[in-house]
Amino acid sequence: MQVPLYQAKAELFRMLGHPVRIRVLELLQAGPMPVRDLLGAIEIEPSSLSQQLAVLRRSGIVTATRDGSTVVYALAGVDVAALMQAARRILTGMLAGQAGLLEELREAETSAR
Amino acid sequence: MQVPLYQAKAELFRMLGHPVRIRVLELLQAGPMPVRDLLGAIEIEPSSLSQQLAVLRRSGIVTATRDGSTVVYALAGVDVAALMQAARRILTGMLAGQAGLLEELREAETSAR
DNA sequence: ATATGAATTGCATAGTTCTTCAATTGACCA
DNA sequence: TGGTCAATTGAAGAACTATGCAATTCATAT
Structure with a gap:
């Protein structure tokens, strides 16, 4: 092995x-x-x-x-819950990141005009 | 989306x-x-x-x-550590399960002869 | 024995993902 | 400008994974 x-x-x-x-x-x-x-x-x-x-x-x-x-x-008999929870947190973290990016883009857009 | x-x-x-x-x-x-x-x-x-x-x-x-x-x-900026830790726990859990199974098999073997 | 319902397996097809090589881009120095 | 090193991209073929149909297994009821 x-x-x-x-x-x-x-x-x-x-x-x-x-x-x-x-x-x-x-x-x-x-x-x-x-x-x-x-x-x-x-x-x-x-x-x-x-x-x-x-x-x-x-x-x-x-x-x-x-x-x-x-x-x-x-x-x-295996702790799948912890994995799923960690995954959910990562996903929300990454979505937040993207949302933040969108926010930045919107601001850049606004201040540019 | x-x-x-x-x-x-x-x-x-x-x-x-x-x-x-x-x-x-x-x-x-x-x-x-x-x-x-x-x-x-x-x-x-x-x-x-x-x-x-x-x-x-x-x-x-x-x-x-x-x-x-x-x-x-x-x-x-994302919490990868939790995921990896959860994965490691699952793997050790599953290996323990297999080890346990091996153990059972060995015992069955022994008591059969 | 036969038929029926639950679940699985085998197999062919279509679709993805990996790997590797060659070509490319970007930064830096002579 | 030309050369070089770092990293990436493009593209072709091999390897793998998913899907759906038909055939099979197993348990149960008639």
């Missing part, structure tokens, strides 16, 4: 880099959930969802357990 | 999903740094580094300023 940490991080982030996978992780934060409910909550074809669930499973961030004819997904 | 939040997050994570980009962000946490030094710290061709820096710039997470003939990169 022995994968450098920065590479493991890159793989983790790459695995997170898909809107459906993000939504699934966000939904699972409220607790385990069967595929049927995920399908109800996300507008997507069953097979596409399965593909994305397979990505999450392979990475080890979620687990799937069969209960009769339904399959239930759950977070693999 | 109006991009759903989960999509913005996915784009942010996708942007982070490359080992070179991770290393750059980690290096920049110690403060602004010229391209020359980044090149010294990361084993990579100049043009490849430039490509990855361009991705980071486009996303708005870093800024580049020219100082004479060198270009200096800096984090765009």
Whole structure:
């Protein structure tokens, strides 16, 4: 084995880099959930969802357990919330930055005329 | 505009999903740094580094300023540390999970014979 | 046994992202 | 002006990822 940490991080982030996978992780934060409910909550074809669930499973961030004819997904006891929160903060920070830039541009515009 | 939040997050994570980009962000946490030094710290061709820096710039997470003939990169006043820390925690959590699994497997093996 | 519903897998196509090389820009000095 | 070093850009091909359809598996009900 022995994968450098920065590479493991890159793989983790790459695995997170898909809107459906993000939504699934966000939904699972409220607790385990069967595929049927995920399908109800996300507008997507069953097979596409399965593909994305397979990505999450392979990475080890979620687990799937069969209960009769339904399959239930759950977070693999891992603190996804902190990641999502950090992401949200970065996004608001960057939007604020852009807003600030817009502001500056508007001022420059005004003072120029 | 109006991009759903989960999509913005996915784009942010996708942007982070490359080992070179991770290393750059980690290096920049110690403060602004010229391209020359980044090149010294990361084993990579100049043009490849430039490509990855361009991705980071486009996303708005870093800024580049020219100082004479060198270009200096800096984090765009954004809290990358929290993200990296959350990622590290998740990774160690998942490795622990795998280690635990290995442990279980070993025990099962032993008790089976 | 057969049929049905839930979920997954296999596969082909289309779309993105990486990598590398050659060409370019910008700053500086002789 | 011409040369050189730093960094970037452009473009082509390879490698990877996503999407959607058809086929499959598994569990359950008839």
